Amino acid sequence: MEHVMPTSHVTEEARKGGFLGWLDENIEKPFLFAGLLAIILIITFQTFYRYIITQFTDGAGSAVWTEELARFIFIWISYLAASIAIKNRENIRVDFVYDRLPVKWQPAFWIVNDLCYLVLGVVVLVMGIDLVRFQIRFPQIAPALQIPYYLPYMILPIGFGLMSLRLVQDIWKEIKKAGIKSGIAAAGITAVIFAPVLIGIDLASTTILFGYFAIFLVVGVPIGISLGLASLVTLIGSGTLPVDYIAQVSFTSIDSFPIMAIPFFIAAGVFMGSGGLSTRLLNLADEMLGSLPGGMALATIATCMFFAAISGSGPATVAAIGSLTIPAMIERGYDKFFACAIVAAAGAIGVMIPPSNPFVIYGVASQSSIGKLFIAGVIPGVLTGLVLMAFSYWYSKKKGWMGEAKERSPKSIAKAFWDAKLALMVPVIVLGGIYGGLMTPTEAAAVAAFYGLFVGLFVYKGLNMSNIVDAFMEVCSTSAIVIILMAMATVFGYVMTVEQVPAKIASFILGVTENKILILLLINVLLLVIGTFMEALAAIVILVPILLPIVTKVGVDPVHFGIIMVVNLAIGFATPPVGVNLFVASSVAKVKLEEVSRQIFPILGLMILVLLAVTYIPELSLMFIGD
Structure with missing residues (x-):
């Protein structure tokens, strides 16, 4: 907080x-x-x-x-x-x-x-x-x-x-x-x-x-x-x-080209978000899903998934989408605590679907390919979104929250796609540039930031003389917090290495058990607990030097472990008592955090099931990654 x-x-x-x-x-x-x-x-x-x-x-x-x-x-x-x-x-x-x-x-x-x-x-x-x-x-x-x-x-x-x-x-x-x-x-x-x-x-x-x-x-x-x-x-x-x-x-420690991707991805999200992007994405999702039971909740989750492919941040996704969808859901008769809970949970997808700042930081900390981490995060992120959608559909049908009755047609859906086309181009630029071999992740992030700035200024025109300086300051301040964290974590990690702390912890855990399933289960529990009170980026830079040697010794792929770690910590965004997504959602709706926390527990249970699937079925993360 x-x-x-x-x-x-x-x-x-x-x-x-x-x-x-x-x-x-x-x-x-x-x-x-x-x-x-x-x-x-x-x-x-x-x-x-x-x-x-x-x-x-x-x-x-x-x-x-x-x-x-x-x-x-x-x-x-x-x-x-x-x-x-x-x-x-x-x-x-x-x-x-x-x-x-x-x-x-x-x-x-x-x-x-x-x-x-x-x-x-x-x-x-x-x-x-x-x-x-x-x-x-x-x-x-x-x-x-x-x-x-x-x-x-x-x-x-x-x-x-x-x-x-x-x-x-x-x-x-x-x-x-x-x-x-x-x-x-x-x-x-x-x-x-x-x-x-x-x-x-x-x-x-x-x-x-x-x-x-x-x-x-x-x-x-x-x-x-x-x-x-x-x-x-x-x-x-x-x-x-x-x-x-x-x-x-x-x-x-920060004189590093890959680390520069962080301010660029933050900038792309801020610039596009300031240009009315959220409304266009929500309209598209509402056209596609709004007629179903729980249609507004389904549209909210889908919009969070779209926005995740731009912002790279959980709290930013909740703030941008929740400010639109939570009041809309309450107006359509949804329980306000459910509305907050589903947005807080869906916002966690913001760090799973690329681009994702936690993946950038994990890639730097573990010397893993950021591009591979990005592609590996797609299926876990989409799977989490689909599970949340299935729950919302079932729960809304049970509560009688029907979709909005209005005429929808292929023409209206096509128009919504057309209105949102510039927003939908951002993940195409980023992922297409990286996997087409045209750009490094940092270059793709810079081009996405330039694109977001151009679209925000000259197309959507949400960026103007009255707010452009504030937008730039938000980008600089947000990224500086992360960059200083990484610089100081490098010092901390080196001191740990000199004192052989990671080696001692690895020896202790492997002395207790060398069973891969049990070790991953213990690490999941540890990360879920840490994620409830520590921000994901901080947890990654502190824990990667300690945990990565342990899992690699039992045969876990470093990219796969990066996905496990980020999905774990993403759940922490929505976990009481200090899940930051819960704070953002409850402040948008002006409701008590305790009430939202009670509503989110069954949703967290489903997200943990997804986590277990991602942990023990490596193919969910690695199927599209070459050798």
Whole structure:
């Protein structure tokens, strides 16, 4: 669950603060807007250059500089956008404990959260300055652009310096609201948290690593920052690696072309969603299924499946489709709790059907083919949708929720298809480009983002001067949260590897049983539990280094395991008590989460049956994948 400060409040503060207030509100935005637009255009140009322009130039002057320039800009906007996520309190965190604290204690714990984050920010800021100085003293040159590496590395002191500034602002804002006593209490709690390592208490490295990670999660520190802080504390306490390793990896771990697919897929979903895409897809699904019992529920699930092939995100699918279909279902007589539950469950398909950000992250973490993961996710996603449709049809018929009686004909269906044609082209571009051998997943994502931007601006015209900056900021902020999570998880994973944690866990489990069926069952249970309180992307980057060696030793294909993992964690999106899809759906309908949770349990049971089928019938995932 995320805490988000209302933007209207920020805007009002900026207005009252005059020019300085405006500058404080907007300092990152021009750079982020220009940077995101630049990398979309650069990679789109790279793709067209390779397949079109070279046909007329005999391949001369290949655009080798484009990928390197795009990577460097991507790293810059990722760390610059992190400050906006801090300012708007948009981060992936475990709020289960925080939300249950007495209201009078919450400000102090929020300041503790900020202070812990600030520790990492200041450390990377200082180490980043040292790294830039080292690069100036012993210059390295980027191979394609022929620029000194200290220029791209300057994002570390600049980005983490800006993050630290935003954290100080947030701490001061909280102290002004809650009082100086809360600030003093928070400082004391923070000092107690770090005291064991600072005073040199002798603890095992693994105890420090996982103990501190758990403490930071309980406090409410963002998961990515918790990973980085736990790694930092472990390096200080054990001395196994130099502390400045964190700054180096903060750059090198995301200097990766495949990871760039994440902001591009997010951008494609945001741009298309802003252009009235959801309405067109819903009209198409309603034309095809609306006359059946539970027709609106069936249309909702089908629309979620269509939208999943664009957004790559479960919560985004629920927000975009649920805001249209939940009120429509309630108006047609459906139980409002059922309406919320079915949208929350169908939204989970958003991460199964490609493109899917969890598949991108799993592919990077496991060194698996992202293209193969995409194609392997189609059948599990469609199967989940069909099972939800069958349940909705049966349940609606039982409750007497009949379809809407209106004239439907091949002509009206054809018209609905025609109206939605541009939206339906996105998965064709992405999957067709990848499996036709024309584009890498990252290039396909960039072309899809460019297509979404063009359609949103000039065809659907939902993107305009009044909302285009907000759309760009949403893309940058959302992707930055994920990118920082991946960077810090890389540090965490390397510390685990040095301490041989994955090998020890694998030996322990394989010592208990080497039965493949039982091991997969245990892992499924573990993932279902973790998925109830941890966001899927965070769970993937943390658990892949631990679990993948175990399953490969018992003969599970890494691509198949990626599908098992993502389907598992997708179910977590809709599982109480902290399933994010449930929060989004219940907020759309303005109903209590507890009521929606009771309604969703039988639906979750069916989704778990699909999970078991996917787990123990590998062909469901791998039948269309070549050797």
